[in-house]
Amino acid sequence: MQIAIIGLGKMGGNMVKRLLRGGHQVVAYDRDSAAVDRLANEGATGARSLEDVVAKLSAPRAVWVMVPSGAPTEKTIEELATLLSPNDIVIDGGNSNFRDSIRHAAALAEKKLRFLDAGTSGGIWGLENGYCLMVGGDPTAYAHVEPALLTLAPKDGVAYLGKAGAGHFAKMVHNGIEYAMMQAYAEGFELLRASEFGYDLGNLSNVWNQGSVVRSWLLELAASAFQKNPNLDGLKAYVEDSGEGRWTVNEAVAHAVPVPTIAASLFARFASRQDNAFSLRVLAALRNEFGGHAVKKA
Helix, strand or coil, X not given: CXXXXXXXXXCHXXXXXXXXHCCCEEEXXXXXXXHHHHHHCCCCEECCCXXXXXXXXXXXXXXXXXXXXXXXXXXXXXXXXXXXXXXXXXXXCCCCCHHHHHHHHHHHHHCCCEEEEEEEECHHHHHHHCCEEEEEECHHHHHHHHXXXXXXXXXXXXXXXXXXXXXXXXXXXXXXXXXXXXXXXXXXXXXXXXXXXXXXXXXXXXXXXXXXXXXXXXXXXXXXXXXXXXXXXXXXXXCCCCCHHHHHHHHHXXXXXXXXXXXHHHHHHHHHCCCCXXXXXXXXXXXXXXXXXXXXXX
């Protein structure tokens, strides 16, 4: 089938390549013309603007937006809404808030445009392994683009989940779980490293991946990281978050669903960004006040 990919970064560019390998016709666009040229050399049809993207697609057009969530996605979808024709399809494959996806679906429907929110997981490994796709939105749009979805995903790795917002809500919770899994691995490896046994963490990670109940792709990545850099030298203990963990905790509060592990993993990321945290200085001061315990001066 014919489809456009807007945003040719780490994931978008590889998605274009995987679609080309599957025999699809792909129109590729990015503000970085060099990225467009690279993929044009591999068989994609390069576009120089959103207007050019639309001009190079046949109706009903299918346009997959793979740009950062927030303002870039908002601006791209708003502009596409002025360029596309009734029955065309807009797919948001970024990490957008599910409420934004519900709003986008309603706004596009007023222009008789169809919308899909496609939660996309797979990172830089998706080109070879495929992308797990969690899709919500217009069911007729899903049926139209299903051939591309089946190419992008590994076997049994794509599902239509329901009305608009369902895909990005599922991806939000997926990422919240990911936060908690990563935190559990991180804490466990720190305890192993602190022990007297001198573990080779790369080797142990690899052993755990051979049939243990904690085996996972994340653990495979941990093994790879430890094998490249056993002590993780040069890395700063600063962990960013892209929003999904916060949204997961917010929705848990709204629905009165306890998610203490996910919440704790999110707060651990916040703590990683604090240098000489005030809360810890308060603890030191209180111990000194009530028990005369020694304090360390900065």
